[in-house]
Amino acid sequence: MSLPRRKFDTLIIGAGGGGLRAALQLSQAEARVAVVSKVFPTRSHTVAAQGGVNAALANVLPDNWHWHMFDTVKGSDYLGDQDAIEYMCRAAPRVVYELEHMGVPFSRLDNGKIYQRAFGGQSRNFGGDQAARTCAAADRTGHAILHSLYQQNIRARTHFFDEFFAIDLLRDPEGNVLGALVLEIATGEPLVIEAKTVLLATGGAGQLFRTNTNALINTGDGMAMALRAGIPLQDMEFFQFHPTGIAGKGMLITEGVRGEGGYLLNGEGERFMERYAPKAKDLASRDVVSRAIYTEVREGRGCGPDKDHVLLKLDHLGVDVVAKRLPGIRETVKTFLYLDPAETPIPVYPTAHYTMGGIPTNRHGQVVVPEHNGPEEPVLGLYAAGECACVSVHGANRLGGNSLLDILVFGRAAANHIIGELKQNRYHRPMNDDSVDQAMARLSRWDRRDGSETVDGLKRELQTVMEQHCGVFRNEEILKEGVAKVVELEARMQGAYIKDHSKVFNTARIEALELENLMDIALATVCSALERRESRGAHSRVDHPERDDVHWMRHSLFHKDGRRMDYKPVRIKPISVEPFPPKKRVY
């Protein structure tokens, strides 16, 4: 089949913070870069990040990158790779200063430096007093960063393919990645983009769960593309539930509320986090706070007529602080709950938020797989960065403020590695037509005009199954049922069809392709969760309540082929400092 083709040095799929940071680095190095995004870049989900980005600038309280590294390793429940964590924490101040130079409108301290606030899981001096490490632009930090990155890419003349949907990666029989088949949404026309290197920066898969803080576009497209290309997904059982989504609705209320001095109350008016985390209290790690809220509600100490949530109190902060530091969430709460959080506490409940797992990479952003020579052999030409990747800097639980940092540090690191790679590989490899045909088959499958299932119906069922079977607390029986139900839904998806066959801006077809992606990731998540028989970070098994470092301090790898599980060791050796050995995790 003859399809239109375009050729670039590098193809970046995804235009959130990770993709745009990489694109900027590459454009400035005069590489020919194409950024493909299914939405206009500033609509990417980075725009919704609120609280800030962590970097040990020490603008407010003493700080250094080594303390940040300790907190991140501890936060990860010792599943994070310590070389990557060291790299990220050391690079953090520099990437934040770079953002400031690009024009990000950070909030400021009286001395003119970048404003920093306290966030969960942060300490000084390796577990001591609370740190203030999160650099913020009010509570719209993601918006400020994403827009600035897009603006600098305009200046650098990066080539954008706005509203193009990536169907699949193209590979040759030797496994080299050659580019991707993409679909122009407005016209319905497929396009082959050839590239010497491809960076996946497609974000997370929060749409797996019925109640989530995520945008509707967060369907894990890049992760599923990797799975279909034969690449396993790492640590998918670790899904973060943010403690403070608006109860029953899911909109995110930033951890910055607690960083600014807000706290949680149960139905008895008790500041219950004091019982769960005597020292850090409301600023314990997210997994700890989410479990505490869930437990309070389950034990009958919830708030409201149905006792099904807790309250986030910030009215004591005063209108000025709320208006100046938290204007975005104030607006959101006013819009969706018709109340002013400067006067009335916000009803909150843990809500699906962040995919810790993803495409396995090393700290240069290279995708690595277990092949001939050990567990981490690079896939030639393929990179991943941000939420779709698993470096792993977040391990079993991500710290607030480390996701914006992750996309910036590893978007930039991947671009730097790509620049080196482009110098060595000056020519495109020959395109593989079989690979194009396979990707086209995925597209034409939705041309069928009859069937027994709808895309919307299956998606709703999938989200409900994941919520009921792969939530905050899990056990063997619930997870086994979960696997069976997702397998059944996947089988039923073969009978699904769409009624819209227009070529023009066919959103029904895009949603069908997204459902396929979600289905693959749901299986990866629930299968990985069933097999991990311990509790670590966000993965809480009531039937295996303890962390088991002897058997389980290792990364899971889920292969689509045969739904096979595989494992690889955690990289506990940092680059230049002593390792942080696993310890009991208390806050």
Next chain:
Amino acid sequence: MRFSIYRFDPDKDSQPYMQDYVLDEAKIWPGMMLLDALLELKAQDETLSFRRSCQEGVCGSDGMNINGRNGLACITPLASLKTPIELRPMPAQPVIRDLIVDLTQFYTQYRAAKPYLINEDPEPEVERLQSPAEREQLDGLYECILCACCSTSCPSFWWNPDKFLGPAALLQSWRFLADSRDQATDLRLDELEGPFKLFRCHTIMNCVEVCPKGLNPTRAIGRIKDLMLKRSM
């Protein structure tokens, strides 16, 4: 609840038309937003096409004309709307399909405003300093989400979309002129000279009226005009 929605699929329709939809009262919940209703209608008829993403008013995808006024579906409460709810694409832009408009012209004007910080000094090892008062100048400017509600409700932009930058782009123009770190004031002002790019604004103020983020492009345009005047004196 009744809806009347603009439909046009160039793949099969020769003319646009208005289609009636009914949303079952049982599917309506207190606090439901217009976007929630549209997602329900799309479950009934998946050919109904519109953009959407964040569902909380920060991504700017779902701008549309709602009972004659531009707004974001995701933060427009259903209960605030008179029925039948009439939905049309944002005015005066080429329609791609149904409620989806081609925003190429809007984005071109955004790019023309040079919406990025220009500072040619050597980069310091740390942040450039900016006082809280200087930073405050950017409030009400940087929060723009590029939803295009303002520019597509501006008659001056309707008549001259290729020559007048429009409120959204001019808001960004002022965002960088107002930034204590930016050094390109003269360049920016030079590029706004002439009868169209800036001066087609006739302070009709539709932009202020419809901005879902409560921003005030008319005021920003006024500030640019003041600065130009000051410079010429």
